[in-house]
Amino acid sequence: MNLLLIFISIFSNFVMASEYDEPSLFSNEVKIRVSGIVCSFCAYGVERNLSELDFLDKTKFGDDGVLIDIGEQLITIATDSSKKVNFSKVCQAILKGGYEPQKFYLNVSGKIIERDGKILLTDNTSTQTFQLHENEAQKLVGSTVNNLKVIVGLSEIDPLEEGNIVRASLSK
Amino acid sequence: MQQMRKVFVLFKVFFIFIFIAILDSSPIIGSENLSTPSFISEWGSKGSALGKFIRPIGITVDRFDKIYVTDPENQRIQKFHSDGTFIKTWGKNGKKKGQLNRPMHLCVGHNDKLYVAEYSNDRIQVFDLEGNSLSVFGTKGDGSTELHAPGGVAIDKTGRVFVADFYNHRVQRFTKEYKDLPPIGKKGRFFSGRFDYPTDVVISRDQFLYVADAYNNRIQKFTLEGKFLKKWGGVFGSGLSGKRQGSFSIATAVEVDHYNRVYVVDFGNHRIQVFDDEGHFLLSFGSEGDGPLQFKYPNDITIDSHGYIYVLDSGNHRIQKFSPLPVVTSRRRK
Numbered sequence: 099m100n101l102l103l104i105f106i107s108i109f110s111n112f113v114m115a116s117e118y119d120e121p122s123l124f125s126n127e128v129k130i131r132v133s134g135i136v137c138s139f140c141a142y143g144v145e146r147n148l149s150e151l152d153f154l155d156k157t158k159f160g161d162d163g164v165l166i167d168i169g170e171q172l173i174t175i176a177t178d179s180s181k182k183v184n185f186s187k188v189c190q191a192i193l194k195g196g197y198e199p200q201k202f203y204l205n206v207s208g209k210i211i212e213r214d215g216k217i218l219l220t221d222n223t224s225t226q227t228f229q230l231h232e233n234e235a236q237k238l239v240g241s242t243v244n245n246l247k248v249i250v251g252l253s254e255i256d257p258l259e260e261g262n263i264v265r266a267s268l269s270k
Numbered sequence: 271m272q273q274m275r276k277v278f279v280l281f282k283v284f285f286i287f288i289f290i291a292i293l294d295s296s297p298i299i300g301s302e303n304l305s306t307p308s309f310i311s312e313w314g315s316k317g318s319a320l321g322k323f324i325r326p327i328g329i330t331v332d333r334f335d336k337i338y339v340t341d342p343e344n345q346r347i348q349k350f351h352s353d354g355t356f357i358k359t360w361g362k363n364g365k366k367k368g369q370l371n372r373p374m375h376l377c378v379g380h381n382d383k384l385y386v387a388e389y390s391n392d393r394i395q396v397f398d399l400e401g402n403s404l405s406v407f408g409t410k411g412d413g414s415t416e417l418h419a420p421g422g423v424a425i426d427k428t429g430r431v432f433v434a435d436f437y438n439h440r441v442q443r444f445t446k447e448y449k450d451l452p453p454i455g456k457k458g459r460f461f462s463g464r465f466d467y468p469t470d471v472v473i474s475r476d477q478f479l480y481v482a483d484a485y486n487n488r489i490q491k492f493t494l495e496g497k498f499l500k501k502w503g504g505v506f507g508s509g510l511s512g513k514r515q516g517s518f519s520i521a522t523a524v525e526v527d528h529y530n531r532v533y534v535v536d537f538g539n540h541r542i543q544v545f546d547d548e549g550h551f552l553l554s555f556g557s558e559g560d561g562p563l564q565f566k567y568p569n570d571i572t573i574d575s576h577g578y579i580y581v582l583d584s585g586n587h588r589i590q591k592f593s594p595l596p597v598v599t600s601r602r603r604k
Contacts, residue, residue: 137520137537139469142372
């Protein structure tokens with residue numbers, strides 16, 4: 099029985115991220131769904147780690163640009179619209195605090211183009227480029243989108259790669 | 271050969287798993303006379319108005335039975351009568367004296383001063399019981415007088431200060447003049463005297479130090495000079511997280527009553543567990559929920575001069591007050 103509970107506990111960690119609905123988004127913010135049980139102390143640690151990142155808008159969320167909802171396991175960071183979000187650094191800050199990042203949600207505005215067989219969307223203000231999944235985005239090639247919600251999975255982030263093209267999928 | 275080694279390692283992991291499971295199901299003797307405390311009242315709800323909280327973290331009581339609560343999302347401390355009637359509040363976000371940045375656990379010393387661990391200011395701030403700031407000490411770092419995200423604070427009879435130094439994985443000690451003393455412990459798991467993100471400290475009436483070794487899921491007991499005495503939580507105090515009696519899922523706070531019974535806030539299991547001063551299990555109360563005697567991620571506990579128990583039910587943004595535990599002699603392990 100105990101063994102069964104241990105296995106269930108391990109398995110539940112894997113499915114935890116899918117328990118929640120996709121969060122709603124405002125412009126210039128990134129929401130990160132996280133997993134792993136942590137106490138309020140660690141949550142404030144994550145907040146401290148994230149608030150040191152230089153692409154945050156620190157005029158929001160109590161002067162550090164970070165909002166953590168422990169119950170919803172959701173972290174929101176207000177971003178400086180003129181700067182690229184370094185997903186790798188966000189991941190490292192969250193992992194260091196004890197949470198495990200699962201998915202990033204953000205709005206992107208710009209023109210969707212096809213280049214070298216890749217479908218790309220570069221954000222107008224941050225100039226961050228996202229490579230969209232071909233099946234989902236083929237029909238949007240050539241169009242200009244405003245606040246298109248994209249999702250970046252943890253597996254799409256290369257911890258050694260900073261600020262380059264990030265693979266993303268479209269929100270359903 | 272490589273494959274043989276892999277199979278051997280897999281077998282080893284499997285047998286360790288079985289061993290732990292068997293140990294975890296070993297009986298723990300509780301007290302047959304100790305009944306669950308009765309719910310008396312509750313106060314607080316989510317918000318920033320006076321008397322409301324957003325995920326409060328710390329609670330303590332003075333010798334006049336006035337209750338002090340840290341409300342870090344609102345960057346303030348609130349003071350109440352023991353029936354929950356609001357008295358006053360102080361603090362706002364900042365680094366200056368009198369200001370606060372993420373106030374966490376707090377305590378009242380024998381000198382009637384209130385000591386507050388400020389997580390994001392990396393310091394301890396001392397107030398009188400009316401909220402006037404008297405002094406601050408500690409700066410960010412891992413040196414002898416430095417702190418990194420202090421989580422909890424306790425004062426001994428002589429005025430020495432003990433701090434749960436969260437990110438430095440140690441208990442930092444100060445003289446009553448706030449000069450440094452040798453710290454207790456260092457980062458580590460399993461072994462005695464090693465800590466993994468300690469969040470709270472308390473000193474019992476008989477002057478022993480108990481540390482909530484949060485991410486080792488255990489409590490450790492020391493003399494005030496730092497000599498290790500006991501540890502419990504999980505199998506043999508190993509720190510393995512669990513749901514059974516005597517195991518914890520992040521032990522965020524510890525408190526000791528007048529009879530040296532040790533109350534542990536079992537954050538992830540939404541309950542309080544009570545032990546004797548040797549770590550023998552006595553009682554558990556609370557379950558997940560938002561009704562009376564139910565908790566959602568509790569963060570702290572305090573006990574007043576009459577033995578009434580106040581649990582800081584953080585996830586429900588409230589305080590619940592319970593009747594004192596009866597005084598009985600605990601049974602020991604067979």
